[in-house]
Amino acid sequence: MEEDQELRSGEENEESLAKNNNYSSAEKDRLFNNEFLPHITSMYNFAYRLSFDEDDAKDLVQETYLKAYRFINSFQQGTNAKAWLFRILKNSFINEFRKRSKEPTKVDYQEVETYYNSDEVDETITTDLRVDSLQHMIGDEVTTALNSLAVDFRTVIILCDLEDFTYEEMAKILDIPIGTIRSRLHRARNLLKERLNKYALSMGYKDQNNKP
């Protein structure tokens, strides 16, 4: 079943199917309260940064936790609960929210995919961005720059830089190979840098050529 597939914990699929658990009520409650609920702030912020909408974020998080509870027997104790929850949330977002997403910049998913999958080497993006202009930026500018990225690029940056997932964990959360994580991150970072550079320029930090 599709839902079952999306809920398997990060382990190899066949393996984790074979060792489905049968937790007691007390164990379920313990897992839920001690391993799942502590991640709710990260989950809610991830959901908000995907959907840009507080109600959608709330629904996503609620749905994720309910799914996590219903399928708690496919969670392997000792594996990464946060990664498991993020994976469920990401899949819920794709399945139900993306269609009616309130993103300001609608992205043609196919186009984005084609872009990733092309073997084209990134053209070198040379920006004037400097450390001191970054240090002058305020949260709003960083937020706007991040939010302006297509959802797949935004996602890898959130998972890596805000949530500190490893490439391997990200590969499991997003169901893509590590090599794709690496290249997608690389592109995402180049795009982010470009956006930040635009802000820096608009703020008047364009003295790259005059630097000592």
Added chain:
Amino acid sequence: MQNTNCPEVEKCLELIHLVLDNEAPAEQENYLTEHLEMCMQCLENFNIEKEIRTALKTRLENKKVPLDLINTIKVKIAEID
């Protein structure tokens, strides 16, 4: 500082990402450390990439979880049981 035009700037940037993400093997990390001692362009890239990560970590607003959310979840779960 010697060169300001690294012939391998793109490759170095990829390595910079790996190192900053703690995903580079030790020998690659050592290579980068040595390279940065000599290459100003890559050192600047390194500092910028590091600063972008800091900005993301420290400047983004974190939303507070709505007060009723945990409660709603717990109520719904009690209904499942």
